[in-house]
Amino acid sequence: MKKFFTWLLIMILSLSLTACGTSVGSGSATSTIKDGTYTGEGIGKGGPIKVEVTIKDDTITGIKVVSHSETEGLDKSMDTLTENILKTNSADQDAISGCTLTSKGFLEAVNAAIASAGATPDMLKKIDGNVGVTTEKKNVEETRDIVIIGAGGAGFNAAIEAKMAGSDVLIIEKLPVAGGNTLISGAEYAAPGNWLQKKENISDNPQLMIEDTLKGGDHKNDPELVKTVAENALDGAVWLRDVVGVEWEDELMFFGGHSVKRSLIPLGASGQEIIKKQLAKAEELNIPIYYDTPATELITDKSGKVVGVKAEGTDTNYTIHTNKAVIIATGGFGSNIEMRKKYNPDIDETILSTNSVGSTGDGIVMAEKIGAALTGMEYIQTYPICDPLTGTLLYYDDARLYGHTVIVNKEGKRFVEELGRRDVMSMAIKAQTGHAAYELIDHNGFVESKLQENHAAELDYLYKNDLLVKADTLDEVAAFFEIEAEELKKTVTNYNSYVDAGKDPEFNKRSLPSKIEKGPFYMIKAVPAVHHTMGGIKINPNAQVINTEGKVIEGLYAAGEVTGGIHGTNRLGSNALADITVFGRIAGQNAAK
């Protein structure tokens, strides 16, 4: 019944569209739907998706995406859906995992186009395209020097290094798209002693990063691993720039818990820049990637050495033997609620997640099965500023990292240092009325944080969902979220006096670059969500996996979020990119030896 009304609505909406000349139908004697090409629009993750659907003899014969603003890499899901729609002559398809919002928007657009032909789905010819029907799978055996499990940031870094060292390399990826959490992150990169710090006369060195990281992780980190990351971080950033082709913006970001401004920003302040360049480099080096191919099991010989991996593709079961090594780069387990609860019962289903759907801890489980030691599994980080509806990390928060934000509660009062640690901020927000925070910036902060330039689609989404307000006065901002206006104004007056004095006596905010004084003012509502799992497979500084007896497991390396020990109880912002680059490279170099 509900479906029928949805269709009725689409029909009514789209019939008015047809009147605007979107249809160029020619007609056919036997078919019920008028042949032609019809346009339709849906809303994806990045905004509107516009498609042209061609229908002939009640059959969809072509779909063309006219325009979209979806994340590069995830837009591949539209090709897969197109294939499935053409095979089955039906737009009633499941979303592609890892690309739910893009899939939904695309299917909405196709359905709208069908409706604009004056048709309902049951008027399309029935075809059994066997999509989703399991047929007998092929069994394929092959041999490679090195198999890398996971096409995220760490996996690509490992693959590129290993291939450049002369090894025959294969990447297998569980999802239909590459990128993992790296793709959907801001991908800022802590690099002590970098070229931009020199320009700005910021004195920094690896030792200072070691101290910050250990302090940030409550000294539960493995100091040797921290040292390895800090001492090689700058070299990794230069390598990404000069070898992989990553472009860094011309300014730095100041992340909570770091004692100086040391974090590089990739072009567009997004992991898309990293993954796009890594994919291009992998292609240039002829590194094959098997998509839709989750690894399920590590293969060991009698001595316990890892000699291969088993994986399940959509129509093929793979047994891949390795001459040299397997590198696990499967990311964390933030999207696996059962696993979260197993190790930390507080992080249950009531907490949303910013993570990719691929972050289900597979690599940890596979490694543990063959005797690998795990470490710090209970340390799960929440990110303080996320979408209250979906848990997605909000890039509006860049404004806070530039120092321009004041954060208040429903009562209009500040309650935490805006550049404090993520866990401290998250728990502080959780303790406020409605478990929510409100992030306020003024016109100057908005412009200087480049929000419109870098994150326009997110801003549109927030406006549409009443999670962001833009208003000329603080009274109007307060009224929108039903915040106590007098208290909010008092808070802002006090905060501005701290900016003048260069010191915040209330919360000791470590950077006070600008006042909140010039309208229009902007405010969002935000909640914390799971962001990073600090625990994982135990490794040594060579990225070799360590077993429960403290010995190296031969033939097995791990890198990235799947490993534990580097970030202790809490990862500092922008340390993950340094980690996945340094250890991804080390794993690739050593595996290739």
Ligand code: ADP
């Ligand atoms: P990191 O930052 O450590 O590189 P990411 O989350 O960016 O981690 O990437 C991890 C990648 O590993 C994701 O693309 C994810 O889909 C993939 N992955 C997870 N589990 C498996 C598995 N069992 N087999 C293959 N790939 C996997």
